[in-house]
Amino acid sequence: MRKIGNFISASDTGEWISVCCEMLSIRIKETLAQQTQFYLAISGGNTPKVIFEQLIKSNYLSNDEWQKVQFFWVDERLVPTDSPESNFGNAMLFLKQLPAKFHSMYDAALGEDASLERYRSALQVIPQSNGFPLFDLILLGMGEDGHTASLFPQSAGLDETKEAVFINEITSLKSRRMTLSFPVLLQAKESFILLNGVKKISIMQEMIAGEQAYPIENLFRGNNPKHWIYCK
Ligand code: 6PG
Numbered sequence: 001m002r003k004i005g006n007f008i009s010a011s012d013t014g015e016w017i018s019v020c021c022e023m024l025s026i027r028i029k030e031t032l033a034q035q036t037q038f039y040l041a042i043s044g045g046n047t048p049k050v051i052f053e054q055l056i057k058s059n060y061l062s063n064d065e066w067q068k069v070q071f072f073w074v075d076e077r078l079v080p081t082d083s084p085e086s087n088f089g090n091a092m093l094f095l096k097q098l099p100a101k102f103h104s105m106y107d108a109a110l111g112e113d114a115s116l117e118r119y120r121s122a123l124q125v126i127p128q129s130n131g132f133p134l135f136d137l138i139l140l141g142m143g144e145d146g147h148t149a150s151l152f153p154q155s156a157g158l159d160e161t162k163e164a165v166f167i168n169e170i171t172s173l174k175s176r177r178m179t180l181s182f183p184v185l186l187q188a189k190e191s192f193i194l195l196n197g198v199k200k201i202s203i204m205q206e207m208i209a210g211e212q213a214y215p216i217e218n219l220f221r222g223n224n225p226k227h228w229i230y231c232k
Pocket of ligand 1: 077142149
């Protein structure tokens with residue numbers, strides 16, 4: 001049984017950003033009424049940037065609330081944080097003004113193995129289930145090849161079930177990236193999948209019709225609530 005989730009369509013980019021901000025801030029507020037920390041994993045790419053810029057500018061959350069949010073990353077390129085390729089570096093350009101806690105995935109000074117070990121221990125602060133961290137919310141994007149996180153088509157990482165985080169060889173990009181594995185994405189308490197643009201919507205429609213097998217479809221194996229928030 002494929003648990004696809006529910007779909008929220010915005011009429012334009014402005015509404016899409018507002019819906020994402022409203023849903024994200026409501027979820028953080030609701031969760032912080034029940035627990036002292038909010039464990040959030042955000043993706044790279046351009047999508048989270050526009051959402052967090054608006055979220056910060058419009059003061060959806062107080063500093064008191066932000067102090068209880070712990071940011072993790074879904075995936076990362078193996079570059080220094082001051083590289084324009086760095087998901088952490090790009091996000092921190094605006095997130096740094098928040099009194100939240102940030103856990104970067106990759107530190108060029110440490111190198112791959114030590115960065116991986118450091119992130120694996122950072123993930124231990126999060127309550128665990130089935131040996132994997134139980135995020136309160138994961139924000140995911142999707143590439144135009146149907147990848148999510150750094151789980152790309154034909155990459156070995158699609159089948160990773162032992163480690164919560166690992167380095168995936170991505171032959172299509174001739175590159176390697178650190179990424180959370182599907183067992184972590186599948187058991188998050190909730191996922192928001194944020195899509196913008198006609199090409200991505202058509203991929204989403206193909207997936208709903210069951211016509212193609214894209215990496216992101218592995219999310220359908222999870223019983224957790226998934227919200228596809230999109231606009232053309
Ligand atoms: C990355 C991201 C990646 C992203 C998709 C969508 O490191 O690039 O984590 O998985 O979510 O490529 O990117 P956009 O949001 O920029 O379209």
